[in-house]
Amino acid sequence: MTTDLLTLSGVHTHIGAYHILHGVDLRVPRGQLTLLLGRNGAGKTTTLRTIMGLWRASAGRITLAGRDIGALDTPRIAGLGVAYVPENMGIFADLSVKENMLLAARSAQRLAQIDGDRLQWIFKLFPAVEKFWNHPAGKLSGGQKQMLAVARAIVEPRDLLIVDEPSKGLAPAIINNMIEAFGQLKASGVTILLVEQNFNFARRLGDTVAVMDNGRVVHAGAMKDLAEDEQLQRSLLGLAL
Numbered sequence: 518m519t520t521d522l523l524t525l526s527g528v529h530t531h532i533g534a535y536h537i538l539h540g541v542d543l544r545v546p547r548g549q550l551t552l553l554l555g556r557n558g559a560g561k562t563t564t565l566r567t568i569m570g571l572w573r574a575s576a577g578r579i580t581l582a583g584r585d586i587g588a589l590d591t592p593r594i595a596g597l598g599v600a601y602v603p604e605n606m607g608i609f610a611d612l613s614v615k616e617n618m619l620l621a622a623r624s625a626q627r628l629a630q631i632d633g634d635r636l637q638w639i640f641k642l643f644p645a646v647e648k649f650w651n652h653p654a655g656k657l658s659g660g661q662k663q664m665l666a667v668a669r670a671i672v673e674p675r676d677l678l679i680v681d682e683p684s685k686g687l688a689p690a691i692i693n694n695m696i697e698a699f700g701q702l703k704a705s706g707v708t709i710l711l712v713e714q715n716f717n718f719a720r721r722l723g724d725t726v727a728v729m730d731n732g733r734v735v736h737a738g739a740m741k742d743l744a745e746d747e748q749l750q751r752s753l754l755g756l757a758l
């Protein structure tokens with residue numbers, strides 16, 4: 518039986534005067550890769566930000582490994598082993614790739630303090646990180662920046678990796694690298710939650726899928742079932758396909 522690492526039940530989020538999430542129910546099974554899909558403006562990014570405590574849920578419950586995290590602030594949530602890569606990736610363009618990695622390792626002030634085996638593993642997953650180690654991160658291509666952003670998120674061991682639109686703006690060859698890397702990350706035991714617009718990317722990666730519309734999850738199940746049902750895809754994702 519799979520257990521859920523992360524759950525949201527009846528989560529509402531208001532941003533100022535706007536009521537954005539209208540009772541989100543979401544389950545992220547441990548050890549699986551879960552995709553959060555949906556049209557533009559459906560509430561996917563708001564859901565991720567609410568999980569991370571960047572927006573406060575106005576109602577509902579969020580649990581991580583059975584513990585209620587709804588009242589915790591973002592550093593506490595990160596401290597429980599959750600890494601979040603936002604859509605803008607949070608990279609420091611003027612700093613080198615190496616400095617970006619060092620800053621991401623909370624305890625490391627010097628390279629020697631980053632776990633060497635882990636770094637070699639990250640270099641294998643994302644060769645561009647090693648290749649451009651001493652280059653300014655701002656000079657990397659879009660795909661290389663995305664790889665660096667994920668590499669930063671896993672510089673220390675994590676239980677849950679949350680990434681907002683990892684395929685955005687990437688060329689097909691880079692998307693294949695990304696799929697390979699996420700597959701290996703999952704195999705290493707990390708639970709992954711991705712927001713995606715690109716259904717072809719999503720279907721190749723996802724074990725589980727949740728589709729949002731209008732601030733709610735309107736469909737949840739196995740990715741395989743959605744991938745095989747074109748009519749359901751059309752009705753849930755419409756023109757996003």
Ligand SMILES: Nc1ncnc2c1ncn2[C@@H]1O[C@H](COP(=O)(O)OP(=O)(O)OP(=O)(O)O)[C@@H](O)[C@H]1O
Nearest residue numbers: 532535537555556557558559560561562563564714
């Ligand atoms: N800071 C904000 N202030 C007001 N409204 C916001 C804010 N952020 C998001 N919204 C609104 O909340 C709704 C959900 O936005 P959200 O970014 O969560 O959607 P999304 O599913 O991630 O869409 P996209 O794929 O376009 O990023 C949208 O209608 C958006 O305009």
